[in-house]
Amino acid sequence: MDMFLKIVAAAVMGMMVFYAWRAFQNWQEHGPKAQKGDWQAVVLPLALVVGLVVLLVAMVR
């Protein structure tokens, strides 16, 4: 039962990879490109998320 479920889960996730690949290709061709300063506006909040996760790990240790 467990192995059967793992194989089905892997197959469905493989299907998700296929859908993500199509979305990625579509985005590369038609999606908007980053302007100057766009990535900086993303890196700061993501760095804060990393800091929060480190803090949470320290809290449960």
Next chain:
Amino acid sequence: MANPNYTIAGGAQRAVETNKVLKNTYMLLSATLVFSALMAGLSMALAVPSWMYLVAVIGAMLLGIFVLPRSANSGSGVGVIFLITGLLGFGLGAILTLYLAMPNGPQIIGTAFGGTGIIFLGLSGYALTSKRDFSFMGGFLFAGIMVVFIAAIANIFLAMPALALAVSGAIILLMSGFILYDTSRIINGGETNYIMATYGLYLSIFNIFISLLQILGIMGDD
């Protein structure tokens, strides 16, 4: 030359539509989160086995791929999203039962819950107040999802804690990016269907919570 009155009226109408999508999205998101929590409680009360989590995730993924996109523009889409989130909540209950059996399980669950709330509210607030268009991240996020899925498929069979930790960390960062991306698409008019918008945000919250549980469970254990 364009009539400025039409331009102003068009801009105001777009703003009203955007606010309506945003309001409907957050209302449906709240309802699905509550329903999900109720289903998780039911699953814990019934003490369902842990394999139920995989069954629920497989069912929810299939519904999300094949059924939701076809029904999202009709009233039945609301029923489908409740079915998906209820299934995921029911599966989550099986995982929470396992964590509650650990010595510091309740603390880990509470910390993961609080952390997920802070991440979601913080990033949503940032996207809403900055009014930046984060749709340029689409290619990067979908490429990242592909890599993470391939690693996750490998780890279904390898069951390596270090790889699970790396995948969970990557999922938290990617889903944080998706919160910025989805929220900015709603406020910039890129997403006009509140059911699909809710689905995207719900998946981000669910994945962040599950990944935080995994990271805290591995790192909190001596």
